[in-house]
Amino acid sequence: MNAQRNSHSPGLRAWLGLLVVLGPVLLVAMDGSVLFLAMPKISEALSPTAGQALWILDVYGFAVGSLLIAFGNIGDRYGRLKLLMTGTAVFGAASAGAAFAPGPELLIAFRALMGVAGATLLPSALAVLSELFTDPHRRARAIGIFAATFAAGFAIGPVVGGQLLSSFWWGSVFLINLPVVVLFLVLAPALLREVRAARTGRIDVLSVLLSAAGILLTVYAIKCAAAEGLTATPVATGITGIVTLGWFARRQLRLEHPLIDFSLFRDRVFTIAVITGLLPLAAWSATAYLGGVYLQSVLGLTVLDSALVALPGAVVLTVTCIVTPVLVARTGTRAALVTCHFLIAAGLLLLLATSVSSGIGWYVASTVVAGLGYGISFSVVADTAVAAVPAERAGSAAAIAETSNEIGNALGIALLGSLAALIFRLQGPGVAGTLNETLEVPGLTAAVIHDANSAFVTGLHIAAVIAGILHAALGAFALRPTSAARPPKHFLRTGR
Numbered sequence: 001m002n003a004q005r006n007s008h009s010p011g012l013r014a015w016l017g018l019l020v021v022l023g024p025v026l027l028v029a030m031d032g033s034v035l036f037l038a039m040p041k042i043s044e045a046l047s048p049t050a051g052q053a054l055w056i057l058d059v060y061g062f063a064v065g066s067l068l069i070a071f072g073n074i075g076d077r078y079g080r081l082k083l084l085m086t087g088t089a090v091f092g093a094a095s096a097g098a099a100f101a102p103g104p105e106l107l108i109a110f111r112a113l114m115g116v117a118g119a120t121l122l123p124s125a126l127a128v129l130s131e132l133f134t135d136p137h138r139r140a141r142a143i144g145i146f147a148a149t150f151a152a153g154f155a156i157g158p159v160v161g162g163q164l165l166s167s168f169w170w171g172s173v174f175l176i177n178l179p180v181v182v183l184f185l186v187l188a189p190a191l192l193r194e195v196r197a198a199r200t201g202r203i204d205v206l207s208v209l210l211s212a213a214g215i216l217l218t219v220y221a222i223k224c225a226a227a228e229g230l231t232a233t234p235v236a237t238g239i240t241g242i243v244t245l246g247w248f249a250r251r252q253l254r255l256e257h258p259l260i261d262f263s264l265f266r267d268r269v270f271t272i273a274v275i276t277g278l279l280p281l282a283a284w285s286a287t288a289y290l291g292g293v294y295l296q297s298v299l300g301l302t303v304l305d306s307a308l309v310a311l312p313g314a315v316v317l318t319v320t321c322i323v324t325p326v327l328v329a330r331t332g333t334r335a336a337l338v339t340c341h342f343l344i345a346a347g348l349l350l351l352l353a354t355s356v357s358s359g360i361g362w363y364v365a366s367t368v369v370a371g372l373g374y375g376i377s378f379s380v381v382a383d384t385a386v387a388a389v390p391a392e393r394a395g396s397a398a399a400i401a402e403t404s405n406e407i408g409n410a411l412g413i414a415l416l417g418s419l420a421a422l423i424f425r426l427q428g429p430g431v432a433g434t435l436n437e438t439l440e441v442p443g444l445t446a447a448v449i450h451d452a453n454s455a456f457v458t459g460l461h462i463a464a465v466i467a468g469i470l471h472a473a474l475g476a477f478a479l480r481p482t483s484a485a486r487p488p489k490h491f492l493r494t495g496r
Contacts, residue, residue: 036057
């Protein structure tokens with residue numbers, strides 16, 4: 001009995017390996033949000049257009065999200081540690097390039113390269129954890145720590161960015177990555193072993209291209225429509241993107257070794273879990289970005305004060321991620337999914353109490369309440385995805401979960417952020433396309449400034465309401481009883 005227990009007990013090397021793996025995971029997540037408070041400084045230094053500013057923010061997320069599944073399969077076939085080492089090295093080099101980019105075009109290019117490198121890290125890192133921790137209970141705990149680190153990266157990104165910008169220039173938000181990269185490259189070969197899945201078949205290059213092109217074309221169309229209206233260009237681009245994604249989906253159903261195994265989505269609880277990976281990140285990224293602009297440009301807080309205001313929500317989110325696996329082991333995944341969506345909806349609706357003249361307390365309350373829901377969602381999605389498949393498919397399954405997170409992060413800014421920009425363009429004073437550009441125009445009257453701030457707050461409220469309604473609807477859907485056939489055990493309980 002004791003021998004059996006000890007055979008499943010991870011040693012010191014496994015826990016040290018977990019710590020080493022968490023370094024790149026933290027960086028990849030943090031770089032998805034570190035620019036939320038840094039954009040005013042970057043705009044001041046590089047003078048990007050409104051469109052370039054949005055691409056600086058979210059080209060990283062789209063690059064990660066569109067390639068995660070492909071790199072999950074590559075890691076399964078050709079070696080997860082090798083992919084981790086290569087991706088981390090490229091991520092560090094791209095971070096250095098971004099820090100010293102002389103203009104917005106090169107910054108966008110280096111951010112895209114960081115996203116490509118980041119896509120190599122997440123699925124392989126989560127798959128390596130499954131190899132380090134073979135006992136289901138301990139693996140659930142390790143995945144909970146992984147999810148907490150991933151969530152903490154998103155949550156503390158704006159805080160770290162604000163702290164750095166209070167003392168250094170804007171490029172410091174990228175240079176902070178380099179010490180972690182070097183440490184990983186030194187320690188990983190000693191603590192982690194190469195793992196390959198016993199799988200055959202080639203990576204379908206056409207599927208990779210179709211998924212990436214479909215996502216980028218569709219999002220580009222949404223951004224153009226928000227900025228310029230429904231002209232011929234965004235309509236044609238959007239249709240092309242949707243058709244491309246449809247082609248990708250049909251191709252996966254015919255391939256012997258698809259990039260996405262759509263059969264996993266036949267279970268309703270699993271489908272809700274994956275949507276839970278997308279929608280909360282969309283809501284969080286949009287409200288965090290818009291909230292950063294609100295705190296600095298509308299209420300007039302410094303970047304450091306804005307970072308401190310965001311800190312309580314970040315702490316709650318991180319702690320919730322850590323404790324969620326223990327709670328889910330007793331209550332079940334479905335109860336966690338229902339709870340997280342209603343908590344996020346309630347937190348988002350608290351933003352309606354913010355106004356042009358005040359709202360710091362309501363903003364903190366919103367991030368704390370929603371942070372409870374975000375923490376539950378991030379933890380549940382990761383463990384559900386990995387537990388749903390055999391060990392040899394761990395990288396691919398992890399890629400589905402992380403893809404939903406990264407696409408959600410980028411779509412939040414692209415969809416809800418573009419919606420808020422559209423509201424500002426329709427209701428604002430018409431001086432410029434964004435609030436920051438408007439406030440930089442010299443000689444504005446107090447009435448024009450108030451109208452601009454009011455239009456921005458209206459856009460923030462509408463984005464929060466739409467995201468809140470979607471979460472409430474998904475929570476209600478998760479409440480519906482499942483079919484007579486019981487779902488698989490891993491969907492009911494986690495870690496036991």
